[in-house]
Amino acid sequence: MNVADLIDLLLQHSPALIVAIPLLGAFITPLISRLNDKVRNVFVILTLGLTASLVFLLASDVFSGNIHTYIFGSQDLALPVVRILFEVDAMSAFMVIISVILSLIAVIYSWSFMKENTGLDKYYTLILLMTAGMLGMELTGDLFNFFVFLEITSISSAALVAFWTNKAKSVEAGFKYIVISTIGALFILFSIALFYGQYNALNMAMIASAIQYTFLDKIALVLLIAALAMKAGVVPMHMWLPDAYGKAPSSITFILVGATQASLYGVFRVCFTIYGGAINLSSISVGWILVIMGIITMLLGVAMAIIQTDFKRLIAFGAVAEIGYMLLGIGTGLVVMLNPEMTATGLAAMKGGIFHIMNDALDVGLLFLVAGAIYYATKETSLNKLGGLARNMKYTTVFFIIGLLAVSGMPPMNGFASKLLIYESTYHLNPILSIFAILSSIMLLAVFVKVFHSAFLGPALPKFENVKEVPKSMLIAMGAIATIIIIFGLFPELIVNNIVEPAANALINYGDYIREVIPSFTGGA
Amino acid sequence: MIFNIPFIAVAALILIGLYAVIFKRNLIKMVIGITLIESGVNLFLITLGYREGSIAPIYTSSPGGIMALPVPQALTLTSIVIGVAVLALMLSLVIHIYRHYGTLDARKIGGPEE
Amino acid sequence: MSGMSKIVKTISGIAFPFITIYGLYVISHGHLTPGGGFQGGAIVASGCAMVLVSYGSIWIMDRVKEKNLSILESLGAVCFILLALLGLGFGTVFFNNFLVGTNSLFGVVPAVGSGLADINTGGVIPLMNFAVGLKVIAGLFGIVLVMAYAIRTKEGKK
Numbered sequence: 001m002n003v004a005d006l007i008d009l010l011l012q013h014s015p016a017l018i019v020a021i022p023l024l025g026a027f028i029t030p031l032i033s034r035l036n037d038k039v040r041n042v043f044v045i046l047t048l049g050l051t052a053s054l055v056f057l058l059a060s061d062v063f064s065g066n067i068h069t070y071i072f073g074s075q076d077l078a079l080p081v082v083r084i085l086f087e088v089d090a091m092s093a094f095m096v097i098i099s100v101i102l103s104l105i106a107v108i109y110s111w112s113f114m115k116e117n118t119g120l121d122k123y124y125t126l127i128l129l130m131t132a133g134m135l136g137m138e139l140t141g142d143l144f145n146f147f148v149f150l151e152i153t154s155i156s157s158a159a160l161v162a163f164w165t166n167k168a169k170s171v172e173a174g175f176k177y178i179v180i181s182t183i184g185a186l187f188i189l190f191s192i193a194l195f196y197g198q199y200n201a202l203n204m205a206m207i208a209s210a211i212q213y214t215f216l217d218k219i220a221l222v223l224l225i226a227a228l229a230m231k232a233g234v235v236p237m238h239m240w241l242p243d244a245y246g247k248a249p250s251s252i253t254f255i256l257v258g259a260t261q262a263s264l265y266g267v268f269r270v271c272f273t274i275y276g277g278a279i280n281l282s283s284i285s286v287g288w289i290l291v292i293m294g295i296i297t298m299l300l301g302v303a304m305a306i307i308q309t310d311f312k313r314l315i316a317f318g319a320v321a322e323i324g325y326m327l328l329g330i331g332t333g334l335v336v337m338l339n340p341e342m343t344a345t346g347l348a349a350m351k352g353g354i355f356h357i358m359n360d361a362l363d364v365g366l367l368f369l370v371a372g373a374i375y376y377a378t379k380e381t382s383l384n385k386l387g388g389l390a391r392n393m394k395y396t397t398v399f400f401i402i403g404l405l406a407v408s409g410m411p412p413m414n415g416f417a418s419k420l421l422i423y424e425s426t427y428h429l430n431p432i433l434s435i436f437a438i439l440s441s442i443m444l445l446a447v448f449v450k451v452f453h454s455a456f457l458g459p460a461l462p463k464f465e466n467v468k469e470v471p472k473s474m475l476i477a478m479g480a481i482a483t484i485i486i487i488f489g490l491f492p493e494l495i496v497n498n499i500v501e502p503a504a505n506a507l508i509n510y511g512d513y514i515r516e517v518i519p520s521f522t523g524g525a
Numbered sequence: 526m527i528f529n530i531p532f533i534a535v536a537a538l539i540l541i542g543l544y545a546v547i548f549k550r551n552l553i554k555m556v557i558g559i560t561l562i563e564s565g566v567n568l569f570l571i572t573l574g575y576r577e578g579s580i581a582p583i584y585t586s587s588p589g590g591i592m593a594l595p596v597p598q599a600l601t602l603t604s605i606v607i608g609v610a611v612l613a614l615m616l617s618l619v620i621h622i623y624r625h626y627g628t629l630d631a632r633k634i635g636g637p638e639e
Numbered sequence: 640m641s642g643m644s645k646i647v648k649t650i651s652g653i654a655f656p657f658i659t660i661y662g663l664y665v666i667s668h669g670h671l672t673p674g675g676g677f678q679g680g681a682i683v684a685s686g687c688a689m690v691l692v693s694y695g696s697i698w699i700m701d702r703v704k705e706k707n708l709s710i711l712e713s714l715g716a717v718c719f720i721l722l723a724l725l726g727l728g729f730g731t732v733f734f735n736n737f738l739v740g741t742n743s744l745f746g747v748v749p750a751v752g753s754g755l756a757d758i759n760t761g762g763v764i765p766l767m768n769f770a771v772g773l774k775v776i777a778g779l780f781g782i783v784l785v786m787a788y789a790i791r792t793k794e795g796k797k
Contacts, residue, residue, distance in 0.1 A: 016733035020720060027716035030709050072734045144600055151607045155614055162618055168625035172634060175552075175618040182559055182611050183546065189566050189604060190539075196597065197573040585671045587753035606677055613782050620789060 007057070014058040015070040015086040018096070019136045021051050026128035033121035041111055044124045048104045048131065055100045055135075059093040063502050067516045069141070081203045081517060087141030089513055090502035094354065095138040095265045097499075098361050101484075102258040103131040109369060109477035110251040112470075113376055123163060130156040130255060137262045141517070143192050143274075144202045146266065147185065153259050154181040154231070161248040161256070173243035180240045184227035191220035191227075204274055205517035208510065213278035221286075224270050231263035234327065235297040238320050242304075245316035250372020253312070254365045257319065261357055264323065268330060268507060276510035283334050290331030295433065298324030298440040305447050309383050311374065314451060315367045318407060321440055322360040328437060329353020329422045332429050337508065345428045350504040351496060352421030358495075359406070359414045359488065366403040366481045367448075370396055373470045373478070374455065383451065388460040392467045397456050399478045404452055406485050408445035414485050417492035531572040538565030552622065552629045556615050563608045570601045642695030651693040658686030666772035670761035676768045680775025687780045696787035708781040715774030722767055738762040 010017070025047035033040040062068060070086040071077050077085075088096075107127060114120060133153035140146050158181065162174025196202060198217070199210045211217060230237035241260075245253050271286060301321030308314040333350035336342040371381075373396050380386055390397045406413035409420075419441060427434040469475070488495055506513070514521045538561055545558025574594035580587065582595040619629070626634045642648065666679030691699050726735035739748060739762030749756040758765065 013727060013733065016727070020724065020733065024717070024720045024724075027713050027720060030713045031717075071732060073732065074735065075731055144603075148603060148607070151611070155607075155610055159614060162621070165621050168622070168634075171618055171621045171625065175615065175622060178611065178615055178618065179546070179555060179559065182615075183562065186559075186562050186566050190569065193566070193570045193573060193597075193600075196570075196600075202596075581673075583673065584751075584753050584756075586755055589753055602677065609779075617786065620786065 010054065011057055011061055013070070014054050015068060015088055015139050016072070018051055018054050018058065018139065019132055021047060021054070022128045022132035022135065026125050026132060029125045029128060030121050033124075037120070040121065040124060041107075044107055044128065045104070047128065048100070048107055051131070051135070052100045052104055055096050058088065059097055062088055062090055062093040063499060065502075067512060069516050077517070081201065081206050084145055085141040085203055085205075085517065086139050087205070087513065087516060088139055090506040091265070091268070091354075092138050094358070094499060094503040095262060096135055098358055099131070099134045099138060099258045099262065102255055102361060102365065103127065103134075105365075105477045105480060106251040106254045108480075109254070109372070109474050110249075111473040113251055113372060113474055114249065117164075123160070126156045126160050127252075127255065130160065130259065134255075134259055134262050138265055141204050142202055143195065143204055143207070147188055147192060150188070150231075150263070150266070151185055153262070154178070154185065157252070157256055157259055160252045161244050163249055163252065164247075167247070169243075170247045173240075173247040177240045177244045180237075181231060184230045187223045187227045191223040194220045203517065204269070205514045208274050208276050209514050209518050209521050211275065211278055213275075217275075217278070221270070221275060225267060225286075225289075228263050228266045228270065229293065232260050232267065233320055233323055234293050235300045235320065235324075238297070238301075241320055242313050242316045245319065245368075246310060246313035250312070250368050250375065253316075253368045253372075257361050257365050257368070260319075260323070261361060264326060264357070271334065272507045273510045273513050276514075283337050287331050287334030287337070290327050290334060291429075291433065294324045294327030294329075294331055295436050296324070297321065297327065298436065302440045302443045302447070306443070311381050311383055311386070311451070311455070312368065312371045314383075314447065315364065315371060318367070318444060318447070319360070319364045321444060322356070322364060322407070324440070325419065325422055325437065326353050326356050326360065328426060328433065329356060332426050332433075333504075333508075335429060342428065345425045347504060347508070348421055349425035349429075350507065351500050352418050352425060354503050354507075355421065355492075355496060355500045356415075356418040358500075359418045359485075362481055362485050362488075363403055363406040363413075363415055366399060366478060366485065367407065369474070369478050369481065370400045370403060373474055376470055376474070377467050378464060383454050386455045387458040387464075388456070389464060389467065390456040391460055392464065393469050395469060395475055396478070399482050400452060400456065402482045402485060404445075404448045406489070407448060409441045410445070412486070412489050414488035414492065416489065417496070528577075531568060535565050535569040535572070538562070538568065550631045552619050552631060555631070556612065556619065559615070560608070560612065563604070567601045567604055567608075570597045570604065573597050642698060643693050647693045651689050655686050655690055658689070659683055662686065662776075663772075666768055667765060668758065669768040670764045671756055671758065676771025677775050679768075680772040681779060683772075683776045684779035684783070687776070688783045691780075691783060691787060696784065696791050699784060700788050703784070705781060705785060708777045708784070712774050712777040712781065715770050715772075715777065718770040719767055719774070722763055722770065726763070736762040736764065738766075 025044065029040060029044065032043050058068065068088040072084045072086075074083060077083065107124075110123075114123060117123070130153055133149045133156065136149035137146060137153060140149065155178070158174050158178035161177055162171045164170045192202070194216050195207055198214070199207055201207050201210065226237070233241040245256060248256065271290075298321050301317050301324060305314050305317035305321065308317060329349045330353040333346045333353065336346040336349075373393070374386070374389065375381055377393060378386065378389070402413065406415040409415040419437070423434050423437055426437060511521065542558045542561030542565060545561065546555050549555060549558065574597035576591055576593055579591040579593040582592040582598070622634060623629055628634065662679045662683035664679075665674035665682055666676060669675030669679070723734045726737050727733045729735070729737045731737065739760070749760055
């Protein structure tokens, strides 16, 4: 068979292979790490590289308009649906690209960041398991399968957050994370049981086509949004996020940002696709609840970030504030969805929110990598003890400036494009929302300029005389992210028209998602 | 009325588990509370599959008649396995916390930053 | 932890093979009677934990090294994923049951409905049950062994 047939075969089987290859790699890694350390590192990078190429192959086909479904265990789909189904539409493809890039960069970064630690075979096994869990969460079309992958991701990420077991604070942060995460996941299982009891279906498309908005459905919606928003770090359920992000190794925090956003993807999938048929009855109230949660998250995240003295904890509160932007954008899209004269506003708000998901992962991720580089070089995390590092670590300073400008939404970076879309569209809904958003951006800029001044500028401290620049693999990782940020900032039209707009349309037109599985479904946008 | 007793038991288990997680100070009691919530949700899943007068859904030498739904039993099995993994991880972290602090009281650990 | 008295050691040594045989029966008949990979593996792991408690974790740790358990666990998991990928390799989809009704060993497919069936009618399901059972035995026994050994270190220091 020639190359075109091979690529077609790979494309047809790619949803299953994208999850199966990291899983197989995770189980082989303890066997390979008996040989040599370098062989194991190269094997992990090759596995993730293979997965990334499959992801780009699948995404390039999905963004041109086809929805891919993959049925496990058989080739024909018997209605009512009894088999597990992977359904990839444009929003899933968007999230999968983000997750696999985050994992690949984190593994490249941890080649030298974690070199002096022991127990690294378990570290790489857990990273591959976490990647498989995140990719499965974003590709699946079955609610119980989503719960299983969510638990895989949260267990492996809690074990990785507590990886430095010689520090008491890391273990405590991991314990807090796993307790809160398990209670949320058990409530998700409770609402899945409520759905199964009413509709005798676990498939997302089957539930969406049969949903009537009964009292039990309202309880299930509240439990699902509350539990998934808690895993995404939305105020007032954000208590675990500063501890877990601040005390984990920096490469793990980088992937945790992706896991947090996969849970946010779960919120959007529930609100738009599963409750699509019932959205006529409740979209305004659910949308306003998301908007208000977004505003509170932004303001509280920035307010808590101002008073922090620990470097990574401050960036973690900045990450909390950024999640507020995403909720604000997509909540606005939900509020104006039924209003026929504001469709352009709604589409612009959703494009801004979805684009901000990718931008936030890159920007906040770059800041965390820089914080890790400073910790690797100086073994200090408190801002009171740092100072004058720009003389010794020139590349790291440049990367921090790029990350600072991107997070606060300054023009040549990608944060500006997505935040401008959010400012413009929320202004049409209510001007006060736009004022809060701009205010939070300005306060974020102030906070990070303060951090930049106290960590990098200033007089040279005598104990930092011998600090050298960080090793090459960390610089390559940070440089790759910075390059992507600058490219997205200079050409935002390319990204928004080709990648973000199909994703926004896939969320609004939930009827296409359902019609792939049940061809006779009428109704829906 | 007698068919509502499993649902009342589910509500009682979840509420007692939430009480143990929120109000108790010992870390082991928090872990036991999470196990109680998980048992309550598993019981809820199995109770949904019951049909009145049904037998166990096994084909091997079954006496015939209506069978209870087997899908919730498979879901419950998966949930029990996930619960075992989470419990193992939580207990390992409690062992590490005890080794660092010497106490299991949740008010005494988690002091200010060092 | 240290071992228990001679009577307990003898009785647990006698009971251990019976528990293992029962656990292996539950694993291999998973597609006919209630059971399967995880349930049977948990039974065998309980028997191993009983031996661990009665003989002491120091004695067991000298003879069963933790890295052997890790290798067994990885082998079980790799076999499971390879069996799933073979369904892909034989022309159809991932996780397909490619062995049911094909050759002489697995050729009999029983009718749907109540009745008796043989053990070789499941196709690839009993093989996956064995792989999962091996992984669960090694995994659960490893967890219990490492936890008991870690607590032993704490008590020894006191």
